[in-house]
Amino acid sequence: MMNIYVKVGIAIAIAFSLGSQVMAAEGGNPKKGKHLYKKECKACHSANSEGKELTPMTKTMSQWDRFFTRDMHKAKPAVFEALSEKDLKDIQQFLYDHAADSDQPATCG
Numbered sequence: 001m002m003n004i005y006v007k008v009g010i011a012i013a014i015a016f017s018l019g020s021q022v023m024a025a026e027g028g029n030p031k032k033g034k035h036l037y038k039k040e041c042k043a044c045h046s047a048n049s050e051g052k053e054l055t056p057m058t059k060t061m062s063q064w065d066r067f068f069t070r071d072m073h074k075a076k077p078a079v080f081e082a083l084s085e086k087d088l089k090d091i092q093q094f095l096y097d098h099a100a101d102s103d104q105p106a107t108c109g
């Protein structure tokens with residue numbers, strides 16, 4: 001009888017472990033995203049620059065998701081085309097995690 005409970009417990013632990021790995025693989029790395037945001041985005045998106053000033057708090061979480069999935073930097077698509085899918089995911093995760101309606105809003109990158 002005890003053996004069944006141990007097997008079920010192990011199966012549940014494995015399922016949770018695999019599930020968290022899958023979720024982590026789908027999202028980006030916000031620390032890397034912050035670095036990439038400073039390197040790739042801030043040059044054009046700060047005060048008195050070519051593009052309008054953007055910080056993570058400029059948009060809500062859903063607005064950032066929409067920007068990366070639908071808008072895709074339509075003002076200058078070449079910017080997104082120059083970045084890898086992984087780099088874009090990392091930047092998106094950083095901006096999402098620190099958006100205006102997030103638990104950790106951030107005014108600068």
